[in-house]
Amino acid sequence: MALLEIKNVDISYGGKVTVKNCSLTLNEGEICSIVGESGSGKTTVIRAVLGLLAGGGRVTAGDILYEGRSLLSLTPREWRSLRGHDISMIFQDSGAMMNQTRKIGNSFVEYIRTHESISKKAAWAKGVHMLERMRLPDGDRIMRSYPFQLSGGMRQRVGIAMGMTYQPKLLLADEPTSALDVTTQAQIVRQMMELRDEYGTAIILVTHDLGVATYMGDKIIVMKNGMIEDQGQRDYMLRETENEYTRRLLEAVPSIGGKRYV
Amino acid sequence: MFDEKDLILEAKHVTRRFPAAGGRELTACSDVNLKFYKGKTLGLVGESGCGKSTFMRFLVWLDRPTEGEIIYHGRDITKLKGRALWEERQHIQMVFQDPSTSFNPKMRVRDIICEPLLNYRRIRLSEKDATARRLLEMVELPGDFADRFPHNMSGGQRQRVAIARALALEPEIIVMDEATSALDVSVQATIIDLITKLQREKDITIGFICHNLGLIQSFAHQVAVMYLGNIVEVMPGEDIANNSKHPYSRALLDAVFDVKMDFSKKIEPIKGEAPSPLDVPAGCPFRDRCEHCMELCRQEKPVLRELEPGHQVACHLFGKEDNA
Numbered sequence: 023m024a025l026l027e028i029k030n031v032d033i034s035y036g037g038k039v040t041v042k043n044c045s046l047t048l049n050e051g052e053i054c055s056i057v058g059e060s061g062s063g064k065t066t067v068i069r070a071v072l073g074l075l076a077g078g079g080r081v082t083a084g085d086i087l088y089e090g091r092s093l094l095s096l097t098p099r100e101w102r103s104l105r106g107h108d109i110s111m112i113f114q115d116s117g118a119m120m121n122q123t124r125k126i127g128n129s130f131v132e133y134i135r136t137h138e139s140i141s142k143k144a145a146w147a148k149g150v151h152m153l154e155r156m157r158l159p160d161g162d163r164i165m166r167s168y169p170f171q172l173s174g175g176m177r178q179r180v181g182i183a184m185g186m187t188y189q190p191k192l193l194l195a196d197e198p199t200s201a202l203d204v205t206t207q208a209q210i211v212r213q214m215m216e217l218r219d220e221y222g223t224a225i226i227l228v229t230h231d232l233g234v235a236t237y238m239g240d241k242i243i244v245m246k247n248g249m250i251e252d253q254g255q256r257d258y259m260l261r262e263t264e265n266e267y268t269r270r271l272l273e274a275v276p277s278i279g280g281k282r283y284v
Numbered sequence: 285m286f287d288e289k290d291l292i293l294e295a296k297h298v299t300r301r302f303p304a305a306g307g308r309e310l311t312a313c314s315d316v317n318l319k320f321y322k323g324k325t326l327g328l329v330g331e332s333g334c335g336k337s338t339f340m341r342f343l344v345w346l347d348r349p350t351e352g353e354i355i356y357h358g359r360d361i362t363k364l365k366g367r368a369l370w371e372e373r374q375h376i377q378m379v380f381q382d383p384s385t386s387f388n389p390k391m392r393v394r395d396i397i398c399e400p401l402l403n404y405r406r407i408r409l410s411e412k413d414a415t416a417r418r419l420l421e422m423v424e425l426p427g428d429f430a431d432r433f434p435h436n437m438s439g440g441q442r443q444r445v446a447i448a449r450a451l452a453l454e455p456e457i458i459v460m461d462e463a464t465s466a467l468d469v470s471v472q473a474t475i476i477d478l479i480t481k482l483q484r485e486k487d488i489t490i491g492f493i494c495h496n497l498g499l500i501q502s503f504a505h506q507v508a509v510m511y512l513g514n515i516v517e518v519m520p521g522e523d524i525a526n527n528s529k530h531p532y533s534r535a536l537l538d539a540v541f542d543v544k545m546d547f548s549k550k551i552e553p554i555k556g557e558a559p560s561p562l563d564v565p566a567g568c569p570f571r572d573r574c575e576h577c578m579e580l581c582r583q584e585k586p587v588l589r590e591l592e593p594g595h596q597v598a599c600h601l602f603g604k605e606d607n608a
Contacts, residue, residue: 059468059470059471060439060468173557174332175557176557203331203332203495204331204495204496204497204536204539204540205331205535205536205539205553205554205557206331206553206557207539207541208538208539208541208551208553209553211541211551212551212553230468230469231469231541232469232543233498233540233541233542233543233545234541236541236543236547237541237545237547237551256547260543270470271469271470272543273473274469274470274472274473275469275498275542275543276472276473276476276496276498276499276501276502277498277542277543277544277545278497278498278501278524278525278537278540278542279501279525279526280498280502280544281502282501282502282503282521282522283476283477283480283502283503284325284480284483284503284504284505284521
C-alpha cells in the first residue's frame with residue numbers, strides 16, 4: 023500500500039476551483055518534487071495534505087488517503103495527533119512560522135509535550151538532542167534564543183529538527199531552501215537526503231528551483247495553472263518527456279558551463 | 285581582455301565601516317578595488333551579508349564610503365554634492381530586487397517611467413504618452429500598459445517596467461541588485477535575454493549583484509567574488525566553471541544544483557556559516573571554513589594578486605612563487 027495517495031483532488035477557495043484533478047502516489051522513502059511557477063497551486067496541494075488550507079480553502083472533490091485512511095474526515099483531535107507526529111511540514115522560513123515573542127525552547131518543549139507526556143526537563147533534553155542531531159552546535163544556547171537571533175540557515179535547521187522529532191513517515195517541505203544562500207542550501211539539501219536514508223522518510227518537496235528539485239526528487243511533478251502538466255521519474259522528465267512546457271522550464275535553468283548570452 | 289581606454293568607472297580602496305553596538309565597528313566593505321568597462325557586465329557574487337549591495341549602493345549615492353574613491357570620468361563621485369550630484373545621477377541608474385516594492389503603488393506606469401525624464405526636463409508634459417509607449421515597447425511590453433498600476437502586472441512585467449525606468453535617462457551605467465531573483469526561472473531567462481539585448485544596442489555598463497553562479501556566468505563579462513567585505517577573486521565571466529581558483533569560489537560552485545549535473549555526486553557543502561562581519565578573523569577572512577588553511581593564512585591577510593590578465597586571486601595558495 024502506498025504511504026500517501028492523492029486521488030483526483032479538486033481544491034477551491036471561496037467557491038473558485040484553484041487546483042483541478044490532482045493525483046499523486048508516494049511510497050515509503052520516496053522523494054517527490056513538485057515544481058511550477060508561482061501561483062501554479064503547488065503549495066496548495068501539500069497544504070491540503072496536512073489540512074492546513076489557508077483562507078477557507080476546501081477539498082471539494084476526490085480523496086486523500088494516508089496509509090489507506092482518508093484524511094478528509096478526521097476530527098480535530100485526530101489531526102492533532104497526526105500533525106507533527108506522522109506527518110510534518112517545513113516552511114520556507116521556519117523562523118517566521120514560530121512565535122517571535124517566545125524562545126525556541128519554549129515552543130519546542132510545548133510541541134514535544136503535546137505528543138508525549140514527559141516532564142519539561144525531559145522534553146528540553148530531547149529538544150537539545152534533536153538540535154544537535156541536525157548539526158546545530160550548542161543546542162542549549164539555541165533553545166534559549168529567540169527566532170530572530172538566529173541566522174536563516176540555523177532557523178531552517180531548527181524547523182527541520184522540530185519536524186523530525188518523531189521521525190515522521192512523511193515530510194512536507196514547502197520551498198525549504200528558497201530563502202537561503204547557495205552554500206546553506208547545499209547543507210540543508212544534504213541533511214534532508216540523509217533523513218530519507220536514515221529514517222526512510224518520504225518527502226514531498228515543493229520548490230521553484232529546478233536544480234534542487236531534480237537533485238532530490240525520485241519523481242517530479244510539473245504543475246501549471248492548478249493542473250498537473252507533466253509527471254514522471256526523474257530520468258524520464260529530464261531526457262524523454264515530450265511535454266513542451268517541461269522542456270521550456272528545464273531549458274530556462276541557467277547552468278554552469280551552459281548557454282552564454284554574451 | 286579589457287581595453288584600458290574603455291575603463292569608465294574605477295573603485296579605489298573603497299572601505300565602508302558602520303558603527304556597531306559596544307563601540308565596535310562593522311566593516312562592510314574592506315579595501316574594494318574594481319573596474320567597470322564600457323558596455324560590459326561586472327557580476328558581484330557572494331553570500332548574504334558579504335557587502336555586495338553595500339558596495340553597489342555607493343555607485344548610485346544611496347550611501348557613501350568611509351574611505352577610498354570612485355572615479356567616474358576623471359572625477360571622484362563620492363564627494364559630489366548639490367547641483368553637481370543631481371547632474372551626475374542621470375548617468376548611473378538602478379534596478380532593485382523586488383519590483384513590487386520599488387514603485388509607488390499609486391502611480392500609473394506612465395508616470396513611473398516618465399518621472400526621471402520630467403525631473404531632468406528632457407521631455408514636456410505633452411510628450412509623456414508617446415514617450416511612455418516608446419519606452420514600454422523597448423522592454424517588449426505593449427504600449428497600453430502605460431495606463432496600468434504596478435499591482436495589475438506580473439512580477440516579470442513589473443521588472444520590465446523597472447528596467448524601462450532605469451533606461452529612460454539613457455544612463456551609461458546600470459546597477460542591478462538581484463534583479464531577477466524574485467522571478468520564476470522561465471521569466472528570469474527572458475529578462476536576462478532582454479538585458480543583454482539592450483546592453484548590446486546601447487552599450488551600457490552593468491553592475492549585477494547575484495548569488496546564483498549559474499546565472500551570472502551566463503552573461504557577465506567579469507565576475508568578482510566577495511566574502512565578508514573582501515574581494516577574493518576577480519575573473520573573466522567564462523572562466524568561472526573551469527578556471528576559478530579561490531577555495532571560496534570553488535565552494536560556491538560545488539553548492540550549485542543544476543539540472544544537467546551528475547545526480548550520484550555527493551554534495552560537499554562548506555562547513556558552517558560565514559562568521560559575523562563584526563568579528564572577521566585576523567589573517568585570511570575565509571580561514572576557518574577553508575580546507576587548505578595554513579599557518580600563514582592565520583597571520584597574514586592575502587592580497588589580490590594577478591595570476592593572468594584579468595584574473596586576480598587573494599589567496600596564499602596562489603601567486604607566491606612569482607615573488608620569489
